[in-house]
Amino acid sequence: MSLDAGGVEQLYRTHGHVVLRRARHLLGSDVDAHEALQDIFAELLRTPPALRSPGSLVAWLYQTTTHFCLNQLRNRRTGLRLLDRHLRPAQASTEAPRGEALAAVRQLLGRLPENLAAVVVYHHLDGMTHEEISTVLGCSRRQVGYLLERAHASLQSEERSA
Amino acid sequence: MNALLEDARWQACLSAFRLDRFRLQELTAEDAAEVRAHLAGCAQCRAAEAQLASAEDDFRALAAPLRRRPRAGRAVAFSVAAVALAATCLLALNPGGVRSKGAPTSIGMYVQHGQAVRRALPGEAVLPGDVVRFVYSSREPRSLAILSLDGAGVASVYFPDGPQTVDVPAAEEAPLPLGTRLDGVLGEEQVVALFCQRTRALEPVRQALQAAHGALPEVPGCSLATFHFTKLAP
Numbered sequence A: 001m002s003l004d005a006g007g008v009e010q011l012y013r014t015h016g017h018v019v020l021r022r023a024r025h026l027l028g029s030d031v032d033a034h035e036a037l038q039d040i041f042a043e044l045l046r047t048p049p050a051l052r053s054p055g056s057l058v059a060w061l062y063q064t065t066t067h068f069c070l071n072q073l074r075n076r077r078t079g080l081r082l083l084d085r086h087l088r089p090a091q092a093s094t095e096a097p098r099g100e101a102l103a104a105v106r107q108l109l110g111r112l113p114e115n116l117a118a119v120v121v122y123h124h125l126d127g128m129t130h131e132e133i134s135t136v137l138g139c140s141r142r143q144v145g146y147l148l149e150r151a152h153a154s155l156q157s158e159e160r161s162a
Numbered sequence B: 001m002n003a004l005l006e007d008a009r010w011q012a013c014l015s016a017f018r019l020d021r022f023r024l025q026e027l028t029a030e031d032a033a034e035v036r037a038h039l040a041g042c043a044q045c046r047a048a049e050a051q052l053a054s055a056e057d058d059f060r061a062l063a064a065p066l067r068r069r070p071r072a073g074r075a076v077a078f079s080v081a082a083v084a085l086a087a088t089c090l091l092a093l094n095p096g097g098v099r100s101k102g103a104p105t106s107i108g109m110y111v112q113h114g115q116a117v118r119r120a121l122p123g124e125a126v127l128p129g130d131v132v133r134f135v136y137s138s139r140e141p142r143s144l145a146i147l148s149l150d151g152a153g154v155a156s157v158y159f160p161d162g163p164q165t166v167d168v169p170a171a172e173e174a175p176l177p178l179g180t181r182l183d184g185v186l187g188e189e190q191v192v193a194l195f196c197q198r199t200r201a202l203e204p205v206r207q208a209l210q211a212a213h214g215a216l217p218e219v220p221g222c223s224l225a226t227f228h229f230t231k232l233a234p
C-alpha cells in the first residue's frame, strides 16, 4: 500500500489527531506538537511511504510519531547541554496531574537509546501490552520483554547516578 | 521500576493504542465488540476513551490545514521512508545517523542476540557476545571499509579482513559478508564507514581515527557515514 498526496491529506484529516495527541504528550508543548504534526505529514508528502504492514495505519503512525518525538527530545537534550540548563524556562505542560512526572520522564527518554525509549513510551505512556508493542515493532514478545528489561535497568542506573 | 514512570503511567486497562484502533475502526468485529463490552463496564476506560475523543475535537478545532511542503531551511532530521522500511524488530530507523542531504551513501547495522536478529537503531544498546553485521547503500560503486572507535578509545577495522578498502558495487542495503562478535569493552562505540573513490590503505585511517578522540578524521577522496551503538554490561 502506498499513499499519494490526496491519500496523505485524507489521512491527515482522519488520523492527524492521533499524531497531535501523542506528540503533545511526548513533547509536553502545544507549539512543538503542532510543528511535529506538520513536519511528520509534510515528510509523508515528500516521500510517500510504502507501508510495510498495511494492516494498521494506527500502528504505523504510532511508530512514526514516536520516532520523530524521541528525536526531538534528544535534540532538546543536546540543546540543553549547549545552553545553560538553569536558564532555560520550563516547558509549559499541557496536562495537570501527570504533568510533573511526565516532564521528568521526557528528560529520561532523551537519554535512553531510541529503541529502549520507544518501548518505555509504548508500555508506560500508551499502556500497551507486550503483544501490542510487538505488533507495532514487528518483533517477538520476548524481544519486547528483553528491551523493557534493558530500559528499566538503564533508568535505574540513571536514577542512581542522578 | 522507576517511580516517575509509575506516576506518568497510562491510566486505563485498555491501551491508548487499542482505543485508537477501536475509534478508527481498525479492529475486527470481534475485537471491537470486546472493547465495547469492556467500555460498558469500566469507568476508567470510558474516561480514557473520552480523553481521546476530546483530543480529536481539539485537533479539528485547532490544527492548521496540512502544509504542502516542509518549511524552508528546516533540517528534516528523519525520514518517513526510512521508518517504513525499518526491518525486523524495533521501529524506526534513521539510517546511520548521518545521511546528510544528497549524500548518496549510508550504513546500517543488524544485531544478532542469541537466535534473534534485529535492525539496530542509532544508539542501539547491545551486549558483549552479540554479533553485528553491516549493510551499506551507495548510489555509485565505491571502495569501502568500516572502522570503529570503541568505548575505550581504541580504533579497529570491522570490514574488510585486509589492509585496504574493498571495491563494492552500487547497492541499496547490501549486507557485507563478515559478521563480528562483540568483545567485552563497554560504552559507546562509533562506527565509521569510508566510501572512497579508489582503494585506500586502512592503517593510516585507523590511526587517525584513534588519534582524533571521537572527532571524524578528514580522509581525502572518501566520504564518511557514521553509526553508533552502546555496549551495556550483561
Ligand SMILES: [Zn+2]
Pocket: B012, B013, B014, B038, B042, B043, B044, B045, B046
Ligand atoms: Zn478498563
